[in-house]
Amino acid sequence: MEEPAKRAAFEPTPELVRPVPGPAPTRRPLTTSLGAVLVVLRVLAGFAWLGGLALLWPELTADVELDLTVDDPAAFTVALVMILAVGALVLVFELGVAWFVYRGANWARIVVMVVATLSVTGSAIEYFTGDQDIRLDTTLLTLALDILILLALSSRSARDYARRDRSLEWRVPPKRSDS
Numbered sequence: 001m002e003e004p005a006k007r008a009a010f011e012p013t014p015e016l017v018r019p020v021p022g023p024a025p026t027r028r029p030l031t032t033s034l035g036a037v038l039v040v041l042r043v044l045a046g047f048a049w050l051g052g053l054a055l056l057w058p059e060l061t062a063d064v065e066l067d068l069t070v071d072d073p074a075a076f077t078v079a080l081v082m083i084l085a086v087g088a089l090v091l092v093f094e095l096g097v098a099w100f101v102y103r104g105a106n107w108a109r110i111v112v113m114v115v116a117t118l119s120v121t122g123s124a125i126e127y128f129t130g131d132q133d134i135r136l137d138t139t140l141l142t143l144a145l146d147i148l149i150l151l152a153l154s155s156r157s158a159r160d161y162a163r164r165d166r167s168l169e170w171r172v173p174p175k176r177s178d179s
Contacts, residue, residue, distance in 0.1 A: 028104065029157035035149055036102035039094065039112055042145045046091045049142075050084055101153070106162035109153050116146040 053060075061076045094115075100108035123143050126132035134140055152158060 028102075029155075029161050031152045031155040031158040032104060032109075032161050033102065035109070035112070035152035035158060036098050038145055038149045038152060039098035039101060042142065042149065043091050043095045043098065045142050045145060046087065046094070050087045050091075054080065054084060104161050104164070109158065109162045113150055113153050116149045119143070119146045120150070 057076070057080050097108045097111055101112055120143060123132070123134065123139055123146075127134055132139065134143060
């Protein structure tokens with residue numbers, strides 16, 4: 001019995017884009033479903049973070065002394081609304097991408113993995129430079145979710161499912177009427 005060939009550590013871009021030859025997987029692998037669920041959990045954690053920011057905003061802005069030309073306390077409120085609006089738009093986009101990951105779109109899987117990689121790398125850089133502690137109440141939850149997303153979506157089964165040749169999928173023909 002021959003052992004399967006080991007997977008290369010680096011695959012060229014044309015190879016990553018080309019559909020996987022052979023029969024298409026018939027069922028969605030657990031890793032793809034789990035990856036989509038983890039992205040949804042990441043979105044929920046993002047909304048929780050935005051809610052916490054909104055609740056703590058008065059405390060956070062009380063210590064800030066800005067040399068504003070217009071002495072308007074509503075400027076901080078406008079800034080909060082803008083931050084919350086942009087954050088909500090990003091999270092809604094990420095929720096849409098989670099749907100495409102669940103449906104098996106390779107571009108969505110790659111986008112999610114790139115964003116998760118950047119997030120993990122950014123957290124590591126901030127930790128090692130001493131700018132940020134990784135604690136349960138700050139970044140531990142989102143960091144753990146990003147790592148789990150990377151593990152799930154970089155699996156061979158998730159890759160094969162996302163890169164499958166959709167032209168080979170079996171489709172149910174429409175019903176014919178006998179009239």
